Amino acid sequence: MSKQPIFESIPEHDHPGFTYFRCYASSLDLRLMALFFGSLAVVLLVIATAFAMIGAWFVIPFAGVEIAALGAAVWMILRRAGDFESLAFRGDRIQVEVCERGLARRFDFHCSWARLVPCGPGAVALRSHGRTVEVGRYCDETGRQELTRELRGRLGAGRI
Amino acid sequence: MYAAHTNDHGHDEHSHKPSGIMRWVQSTNHKDIGTMYLWFSFAMFLVGGAMAMIIRAELFQPGLQIVKPEFFNSMTTYHGLIMVFGAIMPAFVGFANWLIPMQIGAPDMAFPRMNNLSFWLLPPAALLLIAAQFAPGGGAGVGWTLYAPLSTQAGPAMDLTIFAIHILGMSSIMGSINIITTILNMRAPGMTLMKMPLFCWTWLITAYLLVAVMPVLAGAVTMTLTDRHFGTHFFNAAGGGDPVLYQHIFWFFGHPEVYVIAIPAFGVVSQVIPAFSRKPLFGYASMVYATASIAILSFMVWAHHMYTAGMPVEAQLYFMYATVLIAVPTGVKVFNWVATMWKGSLTFETPMLFALGFLFLFTLGGFTGLVLSIVPVDIQLHDTYYVVAHFHYVMVAGALFSAFAGIYFWLPKWTGRMYNETLGKWHFWLSLVFFNVTFFVQHFLGLAGMPRRIPDYSLQFAEFNMISSIGAFGFGLSQLLFLYIVIKTITSGEKAADRQWEGADSLEWTHLPSPAPWHSFETPPVVK
Amino acid sequence: MGNKGFRKWVAAAAMFFWSIAAWAEYKLNLQTPNTRLGETIYDLHTIITVICFVIFVGVFGFMFYAVFKHRKSVGHKAAQFHENTAVEVAWTLIPFVILIALAVPATGTLITMRDASEPDLTIKATGYQWKWGYDYIKGEGEGISFYSALSTPRAQIDGTDIAGRNANPNYLLETDNHVVVPVGKKVRILTTAADVIHAWWVPALSVKQDAVPGFIRDAWFKAEKAGIYRGQCAELCGKEHGFMPIVVEVMEPAQYTAWVSTQQKKVAAAKVDPGKTWTPEELKEQGGKVFAQNCVACHQATGMGVPGAFPALNGSKVVNGPKDDQIKLVLNGKQGTAMNAFKHLSDVDLAAVLTYTRNSWNNKTGDAVAPAEAKALR
Incomplete structure (x- = not known):
């Protein structure tokens, strides 16, 4: 049973400051996804058509609804495929990089000017000199609360 | 060597979890939802089990003692529906929710809010099925297959049942889409498909099957509904329809559905047996291919459920050949499991016992399935207790025992506490003995000619029916012991180690x- | 001491043989077939079961060997192999070969089974909720037609006559009219149904065929020995599904011929003179019989039905209302309920049963439905 552990974690902190990286997906393989959803859609259509030909056309609308649901799921995943958000403290500056639908934006704030502000229900943003960027968008609520706590500590208390 | 390689997850121990009932209602956390699925399925297991007790109580002796025939029919119907859609399927979806993100190294499911919705659709559907018992005229005594035209002439309970099936179907589809996207999209770097634990593979294939066949079921019950109320004649011969068309549609869904239940069970067993053999799973790749072949074949054999319904002899021959073919990949799986144990270093904790019970009895059920696949023999045995015995070997000793194996196996990981090993073993042996007392004798009843779904029988069947009923009461009571074990584990079990089973090597054991x-x-985590 | 031990053994052996004798009363296998085809099927089942048993013992022999010899508690160390192509190919191919060996005899049997051509006698079996109707269509006895319903007294079923039940060897397997067929002749059974799907099944004759409303299916058998063979409806068909048995009486040809002639005489005698005028009393009397055959299972002898499921006729608005509405309802049934169309009843029976319901229990319309009125609304 002596075996080398086959799994190992990425060290979470590669330098003593706080860095944070979240992306939406980690293992998207477009060809695989296409194969899976393409074949499912074809199978569904073939089944529905075959049943329609022997008189049971009521399978078609349900197959259609399902293909639509599958399509919506794929679309949402593809839309968010390359998205990421990274946060890093370098000295007294905080650098934020956000990529949404292939569009990357960089923000470079001074720690003593940047403030955490609420933006929308349950969401938080960093703001400095009129520029605002939402953070923690790929966390769930508790993850976001932790991030807020972490940032608040580093940006100075009582700013929000 | 066996020390757990855990991450520093200390920062997760926070106090900001939503509390009270709303934590569960609103939860989008895969573990919360998995827990809810499992509890829900256990509750349904008790409801469906109570119905089985009524059935066996009525069949304890010849004559009508306890219930009226129409109520008896309703019990067989809803026992089947509730066990299939309410107990077994949600149990494995619960496993999927708990385990897939952990096993592939993901933070959660791909669509957490949809996950929440797909769980919360279940309780209303279950309530509809239960409410159907109180509809005017009582529950629809049409069998879980809901064959037309009997379902066309049933009372309002039928409409509630159809509505419940629609809701259950929606829930299954959302769950399946979630599982597929999670597995395809959320794997940790380096976790290629062929490195995934077999449990994830079996669910990937199951989810594919579910998505492919659910519209067929939805279509079938919708056509029943329109035949009932909107003057269509899909299944009404007087209007140009064909009652047998319903059976084709239903079983086109129904046969893959059998594998929807069995395949995740294979997955659980494929995790448990290597762990307690302290040896890697034999033939991982052939397991994946065998599972996929079973899934593909399951689309091609539906009419073996209806050999007596009337079809050309060529069709019967085709379905017979296709059906016996399923024995090949199924055999490969059984051989692989036995080879996994071969020259291992075996221990027999409760999960392993249930996995072995599964292996032994599921194979027996597979063999009676082979007997049933041979058309001339099936025509003798169709709609008899032989069939009832066959599918209970596959569903109870197969799927349910595998679910028990899985729960005992992962309970330490889920709750952080160990179950009581002695009680667990009692639960296994009681279940094993009573299960066989209940169902083994039903083979004889079927061979001798007792039809299924009858509330009363001729005197020649009296002895075996009494034995079967005694077994059933014992089996039912043994499951209360299981409830006690789980509650005791949660409230006062001993602290479990991070890697409770030294032979377990998937991510949830090694990294969490x-x-x-x-x-x-x-x-x-990075998978090398 | 030794003597005591010996006695113990004798007692144990006696117990063992007693239990085997007791087991002999338990039926463990298919019923003894009474057709050639049935014997083939019986053997086919035996062969498959034995093959399965051998494989089962083989595979689990390995498993139990591992369970006992490769356990940690006996100090066995785990090997780490996890594949072996040769073995894997072997255990894919060998089952394949066994399955082909099984499929070959099964194919032959199935083809014989489905060849219902050139029958000596053709009988149509129609499933009704919940009895069978038989029409001798072709061959000796052509034209004979009757219904066949459960004849076990209700008291034995509901438990008011338990002694009677226990003394009844054919409890639930007896009918008022047997299907009579000649021995050694090929009998083709055409199955159909009037309402929902039923299945015509007689285990000893190795026939099971669904009876599908609106369609005709067929099956056949050639009985080897005279005798009475009993079966049941095998497809769930509603409330009384467990109570519609099938009894086939196989007779020697001479006896069969005699039976046919008595039946045909009975038919001639019972043939109602179409010009006959029925008095209300006669109609009501005849109607009581029709009611007992067709209506009582749902609407009950008291006319009270089953609350929630089957409406009461006693005090019913339809029964006490205009005659035409009631005739139409019974003729055409009520869509979406268990009330089927009763077009298959003759005009006289229809008129009679309606007269009966209109003048029984607390219903006192005092009128009678004439056969001509029923005919007019068909």
């Missing part, structure tokens, strides 16, 4: 503490 933290992998 027990109990598993609220978020599995905030940062993905």
